[in-house]
Amino acid sequence: MEPQHQPAIEATVHNSGRADLTIEGATSALQADSVQEARSQILDRVAAYAREVDHAVDAVMRDPEGVWPLRISPDGTVSEGVRPLRAVPAPPAEPVSSTSAELAPLPAPPPLPAPLAEPGRRHAAERRRSFLTDQRAEDPAARGLRGALNRAGLRTQPSAAERAEREDVQAVSQHWPGPRTVAIVNGKGGAGKTPVTVLLSAVFARYGGAGVLAWDNNQTRGTLGWRTEQGPHSGTLLELLPQVDRLLGASAQSADLAHYVHHQTRDRYDVLRSKPMVLAEEQRVEPADVDAIHAVASKYYRLIFIDSGNDESDPMWLRMIDHADQLVVATTTRDDHAEAGALLLEALADRNEQGAQLASRAVAIVSQADPKASKADVARVTSGYRDIARDAIAIPFDPAIVDGHLHYGALREFTQRALLAACAAVAKGFASTTGDNVD
Template identity: 55%
Template sequence: MPTSTVHIDFDLIANGDHIRIGDVVFTGETAYPDAIGWLTFRAANIGAAVVVRSYDAANGADTLFSINGAGTVEPVAGITASPWDDPATSAPPAVEPAPQVTPAEAVVSVGAPVSSPTPTAASPAEPAPVTRREARQSFLTQEQIEEPATTGFRGALTRAGLRMAPSAAERLHREQVHLVSQHHVGPRTIMLANGKGGAGKTLATVCLATILARYSGAATVAWDNNQTRGTLGWSTEGARHDASVLDLLPDIDRLLGTDAQSADLASYVHHQTRDRYDVLRSKPELLAAGQRFGSETVDRVHKVLTKFYRLVLIDSGNDETDPMWLAGLDRTDQLVVPTTTDDKWCESAALLLEQLVAAGGRYRMLAENAVVIVGVETSDVRPQKVAEQVRRFKDAGLGRDVLTIPYDSGLKARVINYDALQEPTKLAWLAAGAAVAKGL
């Protein structure tokens, strides 16, 4: 039987937390329930269910549903000609753009689908199965069933009883969460480096450690491998002691022994009770001469940390020729290069990556797989400036991924409270964490 034409009572346009039904506009956190309530009221006044066609500006999807005076939502099948189906007006009515849930750079670089090349006539044919077992499809093949939408207007419809597929933005968010939640075989080391002080290395160390520890639940430690007044300890929560890496050094042999337990490290590290990772501090009160180590000592500290932790984040110093810096790099699996939008800090980041590429071998691999994080340092930095710096890194082929972190006054606090950050900032750090996790 052919599909019938359906009369549309209301056209609804959803764009983030901005919803328009005719001339009525709903905004803010309550936009979705307010819109559903408004439609329910109209249906109750009419005494019959009303048919609504919604347009989701986040992914361009159209949805046809009905809602009655009790607020019950049901799908509607049929063909209709709404205002934006008219050939003379082929595009939906314009709405104000909603805030992006992730930086554009994160959308491009994290979780983007990769299409397989289409085989050509010259492509060699796949070899035929040679055994009955190879030819048989396994009974254990499982089909992944996607969870319905939980955010945006599509999420509101799901909660109202109409199961909706997630938007592209929600799928991306789920992929990022999946990446940062992984447990890897063997320990992994992430080093944050930029030869110019004030680039945001300590800030990035704190935020990435928070993301990775919270989502993965893996034992994670942030190590201040810096002899020149490293401030990681000043930016994080302190334990009931004032221990630093200097206190760890005399006990390395015991900690590497067979009788040592992970709980023994509590005497040397500072646990972050909210964010669930540990910090191995340096001692910024001392001059560099009082805590400068050779590569062998760095190696031994690293062996202790990788014995008891799955993830080790190294907040490095500013001297790229120092044995401590070089020893940390030699033990790194994923390089992260933070910078501000200022030209001097960006140039410092670019020079580091270029020098590592020129060094060849494993250093080149680290540079080519590096994640560059461009943090907006003040509220008056223009978006055009941020986009320009990102473009220049990408055009020069510096790093695998280039991501941005928006300005947030919460990132200026002495001790960073991740839960106090604004939602766009949290989403940006999640995207950065996912990019880092891809390299592990």
């Protein structure tokens, strides 16, 4: 028995993940954590109905990306369905939240007339059009219903949201000439510096490949090593310091560093630990030591993310700032964390010209560490930092960030997407730096 051309199944998916599904006049409400999960639930229910009636059924799905006529088989196969006979209004366009979505450029002004050339000769300013053109073909959609249609054999273009995600991936996948050093800062403890250091390192290493180091530059019980994997040794920066001259020598090899850094097998970056079990007075690191460690790090790594301590007057902290190409202010929605980070930027702006440049180019990452924090709380802190920094990105609450070893793959999908946007914002600042702030 063939299905009717007038679809008796309609579904509407909202941005919040709430959905309404109508089958033969009976409407049921669904609630999911995301639009993608809501789509999946709808397709599962419609496939179950198709098995019940023992034939493929036509449906119309409205979601933030558009209106989709679908045909769902009893085995769950999705293909393009019959267009509905009656008009179905399109949903409002989905807003693009990624910071990588840029405004369309203004049209170029008309070219100035070329100066007259001598007869029989071509003027030097004239250029022929190259036979080589930039013909980058766009990959078809891989996510959502568009991706499902592509897997069913129908070629569909990616949505605006998927294009924005691809732009963010491209931004963090770049390799820049010369090493780049990013200091993660906030003078208040518990503001999320260590988780932000871990996750920035993970995202840049996953998408851009090897050559990423997370360095615990902390005099007082730095905990970066507690949140990351330990290698087959217990080496720290205290063991690395006596070997600096050898590691900077011509005969040194990158594999020699494996004695002192801890490779993260899932997220593909390395960690240089401090020794939190030892009193600060027993592991005092001087500014010259920071110079030495940074010299080794910048020889072997292209990206260096430094997890800093809380004492902004510590010479070790100040020397880190001298080496930084960019700052990331880590904060939560707590007022004291947000205010401490803002005061730090203001103090750096008054310190010297380099501090002012670092403050103006800084990126704030606002973590919703408290699951009870409201959207208004997150928006208030994020918008406040956009007034004093180059950009600010909010990271939603995620249980995987709270405690224990932190792995990018354990995070929820929407948390990963927010972190990718944050890393793309950081990557934009690399183009304006040279990677050689200190000789």
